[in-house]
Amino acid sequence: MFSVTVRDHMMVAHSLPDPFFGPAQGLHGVTYVVEATWFRPELDEHGVVIDIGAATERLGEVTGALRYRNLDDLEDFAGLVTTTEVVARHVAHRLAEGLDMTPYTALEVTLREHPDAWATYRLELPGS
Numbered sequence: 055m056f057s058v059t060v061r062d063h064m065m066v067a068h069s070l071p072d073p074f075f076g077p078a079q080g081l082h083g084v085t086y087v088v089e090a091t092w093f094r095p096e097l098d099e100h101g102v103v104i105d106i107g108a109a110t111e112r113l114g115e116v117t118g119a120l121r122y123r124n125l126d127d128l129e130d131f132a133g134l135v136t137t138t139e140v141v142a143r144h145v146a147h148r149l150a151e152g153l154d155m156t157p158y159t160a161l162e163v164t165l166r167e168h169p170d171a172w173a174t175y176r177l178e179l180p181g182s
Contacts, residue, residue, distance in 0.1 A: 055159070058103040059091040060110045064117040068125035068136040081126070086141070087166040088117055090149055093159050108153070116148040138165045142175035155179050 065085045070078045090113050092104045120128075125136040134140055146163040155161070158179050166172040 055093055055095055056097055056103045057091050057093045058106060058109065059089050060106060060113050061087060061089045062110070062113045062117045063087050064121040066120055066123055066125055066141075070135055070137065072135060081124070084167060086138070088113065088145060089162075089164040089166070090145070091162040091164075093161070094157050095159060098157065104153075104158075112149055112152050115152065116145055119148075120145075138167055138171075138173040139175065141165055142173050143177075146175050146177040150177060150179070 063085060065083060067081060067083045069081045072079065090109065092109065094103050097103065120141075125131050125141070130144060131140070142163045142165045145165070146161055149163065150161055160179055161177045162174055163177075164172050164174040
């Protein structure tokens with residue numbers, strides 16, 4: 055199995071309105087390092103998993119739509135608590151919408167809140 059990972063970052067604001075989250079219930083900011091990893095069993099005819107430039111560009115489009123935004127105000131997150139896990143799932147699904155995912159078996163998105171804490175969402179795909 056081969057994989058390629060690209061990375062970006064985004065600064066967002068949000069709240070986690072549940073007593074479970076303690077002080078994070080209130081509006082606060084977070085800077086996520088966002089990593090997207092595409093998986094496929096074999097390389098394509100060019101000897102790559104995915105064109106790194108295309109993957110980087112697509113990730114930038116997805117993170118750019120969220121960058122400097124209050125996630126609480128976005129329709130995509132209406133009715134959701136925007137935990138790191140929920141945002142990782144959102145990014146994975148937006149990435150998959152913008153590219154031909156036919157050759158891939160999975161797409162993983164990891165959001166790193168800081169060097170010691172992160173969450174990953176794995177989107178399983180039909181693959182080749």
